[in-house]
Amino acid sequence: MSAHIASKKLYITVWASLIVLTVLTAAVSYLELGPFNIVLALVIATSKMLLVALFFMGIKYISDKMTIAVIVAGLFWLFILLALSMTDYASRGWV
Amino acid sequence: MSDSTPAVVEHNPDLRHHFANMEQQTETAVMGMWVFLITEIMFFGGMFAGYVIYRHLYYSAWLEGSQRMDFWWGTINTVVLLCSSLTMALAVRATQLGHRKSTVTLLIITILFGLAFLGIKGIEYWGHIVTEHQFPGPGFRFAGPNTSQVEIFFSFYFAMTGFHALHMIIGVALVSFIAYYAWKGRYGAHYYTPVENTGLYWHFVDIVWIYLYPLFYLISHVHRK
Numbered sequence: 178m179s180a181h182i183a184s185k186k187l188y189i190t191v192w193a194s195l196i197v198l199t200v201l202t203a204a205v206s207y208l209e210l211g212p213f214n215i216v217l218a219l220v221i222a223t224s225k226m227l228l229v230a231l232f233f234m235g236i237k238y239i240s241d242k243m244t245i246a247v248i249v250a251g252l253f254w255l256f257i258l259l260a261l262s263m264t265d266y267a268s269r270g271w272v
Numbered sequence: 273m274s275d276s277t278p279a280v281v282e283h284n285p286d287l288r289h290h291f292a293n294m295e296q297q298t299e300t301a302v303m304g305m306w307v308f309l310i311t312e313i314m315f316f317g318g319m320f321a322g323y324v325i326y327r328h329l330y331y332s333a334w335l336e337g338s339q340r341m342d343f344w345w346g347t348i349n350t351v352v353l354l355c356s357s358l359t360m361a362l363a364v365r366a367t368q369l370g371h372r373k374s375t376v377t378l379l380i381i382t383i384l385f386g387l388a389f390l391g392i393k394g395i396e397y398w399g400h401i402v403t404e405h406q407f408p409g410p411g412f413r414f415a416g417p418n419t420s421q422v423e424i425f426f427s428f429y430f431a432m433t434g435f436h437a438l439h440m441i442i443g444v445a446l447v448s449f450i451a452y453y454a455w456k457g458r459y460g461a462h463y464y465t466p467v468e469n470t471g472l473y474w475h476f477v478d479i480v481w482i483y484l485y486p487l488f489y490l491i492s493h494v495h496r497k
């Protein structure tokens with residue numbers, strides 16, 4: 178994993194994409210979309226998170242499967258926390 | 273792991289005796305760092321879950337609170353952090369290539385971006401606390417029908433951005449420490465795990481901000497100034 182050295186050009190391209198996405202999310206936040214303002218903002222934020230995690234943190238180049246298992250387990254835990262909390266709160270009004 | 277008899281290799285002074293080789297040592301250290309970052313996801317995840325629940329319960333108060341954020345400072349700070357992540361990634365790369373001087377320079381630029389972020393956060397906090405009296409507690413002032421719910425919004429704002437800022441302060445300290453040892457020539461192509469792991473921490477803190485920015489600054493299309 179550590180043997181991999183990414184090119185300077187790749188890092189600069191990733192950074193430029195992150196800046197473009199930041200300008201985009203700031204610009205579209207002026208649109209009146211009601212509850213979808215945050216949906217759109219979170220979609221863009223997740224793309225930015227993936228760029229940082231895959232390239233800057235180098236997840237794309239990790240060859241050690243154990244480390245990948247740790248990362249996936251952590252994200253799955255976060256999914257359980259958010260999804261099960263929300264299924265509770267969002268469905269309370271249904272009864 | 274070797275399938276033949278162990279060959280005599282030149283001993284790397286940075287190889288601890290309980291590891292078979294440098295590759296195993298590095299993989300172990302990086303996995304350990306990821307385990308730590310998972311505990312950080314759990315730490316911030318609890319606050320994010322709390323945020324999501326209260327946002328669901330107090331929908332309009334969240335919009336009112338968000339409209340009082342410093343939209344431009346928040347956006348500029350996002351750009352500052354993304355730039356710091358670039359210089360951090362390039363610093364790790366420079367270490368891998370054994371470029372001592374550019375490593376130190378890039379780490380110092382990363383520190384400066386980190387300090388710029390904290391300075392801007394300080395300006396925002398000053399405005400919210402001193403000028404606007406929006407710090408939750410007996411001194412909290414907010415005109416509108418949902419005052420106490422907006423107060424909860426500001427509790428989340430100060431707790432989440434405050435813990436993020438604390439992580440930034442720790443990050444600046446770590447990068448300073450690493451920059452000092454990089455300057456002393458401690459790291460290079462043969463050994464750069466501490467630089468790599470500090471980079472992982474720095475990028476993680478950046479990712480937390482990538483989510484804090486939309487959750488606090490962008491949930492309403494109405495922006496202050």
